[in-house]
Amino acid sequence: MTLTLTRKAPQSDAVATFASCRPTWRRRTKDRLATTAVVGAAVLTAVPLTLVIWAAIQRGSERLDLTLFTNSMRGVVGQGGGLLHALTGTLLITAATAVISIPLGISAAIYLTEYGGQTRLASITRRAVDIMVSIPSIVAGLAAYALFSLLLGPGTRSGLAGAVALAMIMIPVVVRASEEVLRLVPGDLREAGLALGSPKWRVIWRIVLPTALPGLTAGSVLGVARIIGETAPLLLVAGFTDAMNYNLAEGRMATLPVYIYTQWSAKGLDTAAYDQRAWAGALVLMAVVVVLQVAARALPPQIAKLRRNR
Amino acid sequence: MTATVPNSMTNSKAVAAATATGTAQDAARLAAPTPGVGSPGAHAAVGSMSIDNVSCFYGSHLAVADVSLEIPGRAVTAFIGPSGCGKSTLLRAINRMHEVIPGAKAVGSIKLDGVDLYTKGIDPVSVRSKVGMVFQKPNPFPAMSIKDNVLAGLIIRGARPRGSAADELVERCLTRAHLWDEVKDRLKKSGDSLSGGQQQRLCIARAIAVQPDVVLMDEPCSALDPISTLAIEELMRDLARDYTVVVVTHNMAQANRISDVTAFFSLASAGQPGRLVEAGLTTDIFSAPKVTATRDYIDGRFG
Ligand SMILES: Nc1ncnc2c1ncn2[C@@H]1O[C@H](COP(=O)(O)OP(=O)(O)OP(=O)(O)O)[C@@H](O)[C@H]1O
Numbered sequence: 001m002t003l004t005l006t007r008k009a010p011q012s013d014a015v016a017t018f019a020s021c022r023p024t025w026r027r028r029t030k031d032r033l034a035t036t037a038v039v040g041a042a043v044l045t046a047v048p049l050t051l052v053i054w055a056a057i058q059r060g061s062e063r064l065d066l067t068l069f070t071n072s073m074r075g076v077v078g079q080g081g082g083l084l085h086a087l088t089g090t091l092l093i094t095a096a097t098a099v100i101s102i103p104l105g106i107s108a109a110i111y112l113t114e115y116g117g118q119t120r121l122a123s124i125t126r127r128a129v130d131i132m133v134s135i136p137s138i139v140a141g142l143a144a145y146a147l148f149s150l151l152l153g154p155g156t157r158s159g160l161a162g163a164v165a166l167a168m169i170m171i172p173v174v175v176r177a178s179e180e181v182l183r184l185v186p187g188d189l190r191e192a193g194l195a196l197g198s199p200k201w202r203v204i205w206r207i208v209l210p211t212a213l214p215g216l217t218a219g220s221v222l223g224v225a226r227i228i229g230e231t232a233p234l235l236l237v238a239g240f241t242d243a244m245n246y247n248l249a250e251g252r253m254a255t256l257p258v259y260i261y262t263q264w265s266a267k268g269l270d271t272a273a274y275d276q277r278a279w280a281g282a283l284v285l286m287a288v289v290v291v292l293q294v295a296a297r298a299l300p301p302q303i304a305k306l307r308r309n310r
Numbered sequence: 311m312t313a314t315v316p317n318s319m320t321n322s323k324a325v326a327a328a329t330a331t332g333t334a335q336d337a338a339r340l341a342a343p344t345p346g347v348g349s350p351g352a353h354a355a356v357g358s359m360s361i362d363n364v365s366c367f368y369g370s371h372l373a374v375a376d377v378s379l380e381i382p383g384r385a386v387t388a389f390i391g392p393s394g395c396g397k398s399t400l401l402r403a404i405n406r407m408h409e410v411i412p413g414a415k416a417v418g419s420i421k422l423d424g425v426d427l428y429t430k431g432i433d434p435v436s437v438r439s440k441v442g443m444v445f446q447k448p449n450p451f452p453a454m455s456i457k458d459n460v461l462a463g464l465i466i467r468g469a470r471p472r473g474s475a476a477d478e479l480v481e482r483c484l485t486r487a488h489l490w491d492e493v494k495d496r497l498k499k500s501g502d503s504l505s506g507g508q509q510q511r512l513c514i515a516r517a518i519a520v521q522p523d524v525v526l527m528d529e530p531c532s533a534l535d536p537i538s539t540l541a542i543e544e545l546m547r548d549l550a551r552d553y554t555v556v557v558v559t560h561n562m563a564q565a566n567r568i569s570d571v572t573a574f575f576s577l578a579s580a581g582q583p584g585r586l587v588e589a590g591l592t593t594d595i596f597s598a599p600k601v602t603a604t605r606d607y608i609d610g611r612f613g
């Protein structure tokens with residue numbers, strides 16, 4: 001009965017219904033206002049970002065010469081000099097941080113997803129990670145400073161101490177990202193692995209981790225990108241030096257962010273030379289971060305595939 | 311309520327079928343003891359199972375109550391019954407996959423060739439290598455090639471075969487799973503690149519590559535089109551020459567076509583535990599069931 005009614009509904013009625021829905025003047029105004037506000041906000045976000053990148057490229061390229069990459073600042077006052085010692089320091093400390101954080105972070109994520117479940121230890125760990133994600137980096141620096149002062153005597157500064165401070169910042173990032181991708185690995189695959197007659201740890205090792213590998217890699221790269229620009233903790237525990245130092249375990253070690261800061265804050269007489277070096281350092285650091293971000297972006301299609309198959 | 315299949319009768323039927331259609335190798339396997347799980351008891355080592363007073367729990371919720379059932383070796387046994395009556399639960403209890411779910415446990419005894427799989431000291435991992443499983447949704451490992459998927463059971467155990475040994479095993483299992491001709495030119499491709507029906511046959515190849523005695527299948531065709539379904543049905547019949555096959559299905563015609571023995575499960579009402587209502591030779595269950603509930607279910611008059 002309802003069916004016949006609908007069918008016989010006069011066409012003009014339908015037209016009238018839609019006509020009454022035509023946007024009124026007020027609605028069109030509101031719509032325009034909202035659109036303007038949203039677009040404006042987007043521009044407001046994009047403009048400063050573009051300006052910063054533009055300034056870094058423009059001012060950084062003034063000193064983008066070969067000596068920048070072949071020289072340290074040893075004995076340099078005024079023109080010349082380079083950031084090789086700081087670039088080396090950043091790469092060494094970042095590598096050390098990654099070596100500490102990635103295995104620890106992924107292991108913790110494996111514990112949380114595969115073994116912890118709803119146990120007390122798991123929920124405490126989760127809570128701790130949540131807190132550590134938002135820990136101010138200077139606090140991580142102070143913690144590492146205190147730790148190394150206790151272990152190796154007061155005021156000890158080294159690249160390793162810097163790496164430990166950065167690891168405190170990076171580990172929670174890796175745990176969070178890894179936990180998320182491990183949860184994306186379908187439970188079916190774990191069951192299928194177990195049903196083939198193999199112990200759980202082997203299923204995790206041979207099935208779960210390889211399946212999640214692209215995501216784990218992306219998470220680790222994100223963690224590295226998070227810490228590579230850190231300044232405050234390194235200023236505290238890795239210190240600063242004008243000279244090369246390849247030894248993580250001993251002595252102060254320069255890094256790019258700290259290099260930029262010191263070039264800027266402790267200018268000599270020829271201030272232009274110091275400014276140029278600071279900008280060049282900023283450009284190099286940004287380039288490193290962009291390379292990492294692009295590398296991390298290149299992987300996610302495979303994660304998307306996991307999401308689809310879930 | 312329990313029901314048992316007269317063991318001697320179904321077994322002799324299955325054995326007769328196997329020897330009639332099988333090769334000398336089949337006959338030899340019939341006589342050989344089952345390695346790994348333990349020494350065989352009174353039963354011949356043909357992968358026959360006997361389920362005794364098995365109940366399955368999820369936490370304190372009783373999902374399957376007091377099932378006793380004989381599953382003949384080298385034959386197809388079908389589990390049928392309405393949704394929620396515990397077919398999947400019981401099936402997973404057979405290879406101790408049930409206990410993988412947090413809080414889940416099974417009590418009673420399930421024997422494979424006379425060895426109780428639930429005895430203390432038996433490693434569930436070794437049980438699962440003797441009693442394989444194929445799931446409702448095809449689940450090849452996406453991070454592995456087709457070839458590695460077949461070898462997955464061995465790879466996971468850290469015993470990946472190499473060279474010609476691997477090639478032979480892959481070809482044998484894929485041929486056995488009726489998939490070889492379709493994939494032999496793209497063994498290096500991801501298992502994801504196959505159709506649903508092909509993926510399911512790949513999963514069957516993966517299950518038999520670890521040389522189980524029993525293959526459990528939980529609605530293996532429910533995600534497949536009729537042609538793939540037919541291919542899998544034919545495959546199940548073929549597998550029953552060498553393996554004990556237990557299959558859960560909602561398709562009565564399928565149960566009738568492929569199984570030697572049928573077990574009908576039901577539950578009094580939602581939330582009640584599932585129970586075995588009746589089991590017997592498929593021909594008997596479908597032509598002359600002893601219980602009216604069975605007849606009603608088979609004829610589609612359920613509920
Ligand atoms: N993971 C679980 N946790 C708790 N209860 C469960 C779980 N899985 C199944 N159950 C319960 O156990 C009972 C039996 O479920 P089971 O999946 O074995 O039924 P089934 O016969 O396989 O049904 P279907 O034909 O729909 O697959 C149901 O009451 C169900 O709600």
Ligand SMILES: [Mg+2]
Pocket residue numbers: 397398399528558
């Ligand atoms: Mg089921």
